[in-house]
Amino acid sequence: MTMADDRQERIRNRAHQIWQAEGQPAGHHERHWHQAAADIDRDDATGKSAKKPSKKAAGADKAKAEPKEAKAAKKPSKPKKAAAK
Template sequence: MTMADDRQERIRNRAHQIWQQEGQPAGQDERHWHQAAADVDAEDASLVTRKPAKKAAGADKAKASPKEAKSAKKPSKPKKASAK
């Protein structure tokens, strides 16, 4: 099914829903279709403009291994040269 087919199916379903909600009036199919198309387009537009969810603080930072974390916290002491 193509995206155009999917859109048409969604419009068809929405138009039918509108028709049922209005008590199944005769002769209103074109108005229902246009309303359904507007509803589907508005729904699609809201999906496009929706901002992605925020990540937890520090979620994108790679965690260091315990050994690397320990060495990052404590600087190593310089080794003393032995006297000979």
């Protein structure tokens, strides 16, 4: 696949995403195509990838949150005020 073919495929995929996001309206294919081409060109100029990492893959390197019980054990308890008589 040539670079031009790859670009066309990326534009086609992006235009389809735009079409779906707008509720699949009829008769707007040219606007979707031009918007998709602009998006792809902007991504290429800024060095962004067309594919975004999945949420699972993006968070795979993050440590798991500490359990609530462990957090509660670390918090110092506040002294209770004596009731006024």
